Amino acid sequence: MDGGRYWARAEMHATSPSGEEFHRSYLRGSYDSHDDAQRKADDAALRTRQSIERGDEKIDWYAYCDHTKPEPLLEEIMSKDNHRVGTLTINAYGAHILNTTGVVFIDVDLPKPRKKASGLLSKLFGKKQPPQQDSAQPAIDRLKAYCQEDLSRGARVYKTAAGLRYLLTSETLDPTSDYTRDLFDRLGADQQYTNLCKAQKCFRARLSPKPIRMSVGWPPQKIRADREQTPELSQWEKNYTNECPKYAVCHLIETIGPPPQHPDIIRIQSLHDELSSVGSELTLA
Secondary structure, X not given: OOOOOEEXXXXXXXXXXXXXXXXXXXXXXXXXXXXXXXXXXXXXXXXXXXXXXXXXXXXXXXXXXOOOOOOOEEEEEEOOOOXXXXXXXXXXXXXXXXXXXXXXXXXXXXXXXXXXXXXXXXXXXXXXOOOOOOOHHHHHXXXXXXXXXXXXXXXXXXXXXXXXXXXXXEXXXXXXXXXXXXXXXXXXXXXXXXXXXXXXXXXXXXXXXXXXXXXXXXXXXXXXXXXXXOHHHHHHHHXXXXXXXXXXXXXXXXXXXXXXXXXXXXXXXHHHHHHOOOOOOOEEO
């Protein structure tokens, strides 16, 4: 899982055999030390420079680019046998994020319901509007079909402000594997979320409301681990903290299959449900 308590940056300048010049910046994190973070950043820069100077026609910029964001670390979540199963961080717009190494969260955006025609138009054309279909059901049916292929599979389905969130309760997966990406495609995962999981090498679930859905709006600057703490940002953080208890992030709407048995999944589910106000009747944000 990318991230860490310590962050370091390395710059890369290289010239290809054809004379084309490249410049990239690499930011890498470590949970161990600043030296370890610097080693990772230097290694990323070196591998890219060598590829360019060799004249490689195709460079995987997705793998090499500065995709690791220095999110402030709130807490490391450790298992009973003392391995890291997740972290709590703060993202760029101030929301608290649960990051997991193997416990699978999947975000699914749903199409917005079509606006109903006005009563006047209906009368003019003499047509009744067809009943609105539940846009969530086809998505949930795909998840159920996946679980029914192996009756040991289970999942929890949550309603979010923009769609659905799944928590797979019977298996842990590698967020960077082809199997995971194929599963995300099959279940209709949001593409931006899919890319983020691969880039950050973890699964992510937002635990606090989006500020734009509350009265506080976006923060005055992007929040990073190396941010400058201005009076404006401090006031925004205070306002955001005060507003958060008025909202929930998701509501549980259905469970599929058997309950979780894996201790890491049980731990993550409990933490997720508590911090995202599952079980409350608060407005989603």
